[in-house]
Amino acid sequence: MYSCYSCGKTYSLLEPRWRCDCGGFLTLPENAPFHRETFANRGYSIWRYRESYFLPPQAPSVSLGEGWTPIVSERIDGMEVRFKLDYLMPSGSFKDRGASVLVSLCKALGIEELVEDSSGNAGAAMAAYCAIAGIKCRIFAPAYTPDGKLIQTRLYGAEVVKVPGTRQDTNDAVLRAAAATYYGSHLWNPYFVQGHMSAAFELWEQLRGEVPHSLILPLGSGGYLEGIFRGFRTLHLAGLVRTIPRLIGVQAHHCRPLHEAFLLGLDEGAPVEVKPTLAEGIAVSRPPRAAAVLEAVRRSGGTILSVSEDSIRAAHGLLLRYGFFAEPTSAVALAGWLQLPPSERENSVILLTGHGLKESEKIAKMHGL
Ligand SMILES: [Zn+2]
Incomplete structure (x- = not known):
């Protein structure tokens, strides 16, 4: 059952619907099933956890093998930090998690x-x-x-x-x-968010049950953060973790509606003046699911930061020196981590979200090549 975040109205999951009649965005229940015994013998992709996505039982797994991206540990600025390489995906970004689940739903609905x-x-x-x-x-x-x-x-x-x-x-x-087809929107559709829960499940398995103190990720529309929060909530409700990581979303200073909203204690994205940014992938001035994203950050005990263009460029250069060829948007997460006081940097995982090969010409210019 879908329910509307604004008015609480509910709808059947079999309806091809992407928002409420009132204009509000839809959410799925928080108590997703998660049973270790059901996935123990499955392959290593996001489909290992298929029961958790609330798909109709007849939904096929429309899959390209996405998920189970590596976690690599490095020492930066004298401190250990782990990176989850979510840019190593079939189409070159973490969005494959959401697209795989949403397109599977569409298939089940006969779209x-x-x-x-x-x-x-x-x-x-x-x-x-x-x-x-x-x-x-x-x-x-x-x-x-x-x-x-x-x-x-x-x-x-x-x-x-x-x-x-x-x-x-x-x-x-x-x-x-x-109005005449179906809106497969990565910004609105709760199934796109649902696919991102898989990143939390993978972290839990890959780190053998250890929960990092902080997860740091680029923040645009916030679907990735909302999904990861839902994933850790699922693990918590299943009694598999005692705490959930602080979720730290990082925006570009040039487009920071969620950062402003967080600082001002708002429940919606704040109106902001938007300027061009190297982090184009997160330049979303009016994120439709902002209320759910802000709630997730607050409930995790996390925060929202914003970083300058110079710090994005510098952090991207640092990623290259460690061999990570991520797109510039991914670098905001490292720039955010470097901005934290040292005591808050400990035991963090930084999520690198998009492949640099998609933007090699822009990256060349960015570094004066
Ligand atoms: Zn509504």
Whole structure:
């Protein structure tokens, strides 16, 4: 059963629905099933934990083997820190976790065509999973989006619809299209969030039950953070962990609606002036699920930081020196970690979210090559 975060109205999971009639976003129950004995003999992908996603029983696993990304330990600034390399995914970003689960739901509902608006990792991930599921995928993007950003999406076979005008015009166009098809939105759909729970389950298994003090990740729309929180809540409710990590979301200073909201104690994203940032992947000025994301950060005892463009560039350079070829957006997490007082840096895991090969030309320019 879906329920609306704003008004509490409930809907059947078999309805092809992406938000409440009141305009609020939908959530799934918090008490997801999680039984060690059911997954012990399964392979190492996010589908090891399939019962936890609340998919209809007839849902297939639309999978490219995503998940179980490595955790690598390094010493930076005299302190040990672990990185989870979530950029090592089939389409090159953590978004494969969400896309795999959402497209599996679409398959179960008999959806033959969907629309989505993303010119970045989410669009590429949705295009990849729709391709293998045989679902027609149309990705809407503002006309000003450079063609290079949409190549991967196009090559997977998705139709790209460029919309003249602002980001809001693209948003309006995709909603009009959604009225006749299905809106497979990485920003709105709770099943996209549900897929991200797998990162928490993997951390728990890979670290053999140890719970890190902090998890630090780039924060844009916040679906990744919300999903990881839900994953650790599931483990907690199952009696498998006593505490959950502090979740520390990091935004770019140039686009920080959630950072401002956190500082001001708001339950919604704050209106902010947005400037261009190297961390394009998290430049989301009005995240629709902001209320759930802020709640997750607060309940975990975590915080939201913002970092400057210079510190993103420097942190990205540091990642390269350690051999991590991540996209610039991923570097905000390390920049955030470096901003913490040393006592709060201990026992942290930093999540690296997108592959640098997607943006090698931008990275070359960024470092003066
Ligand atoms: Zn509602």
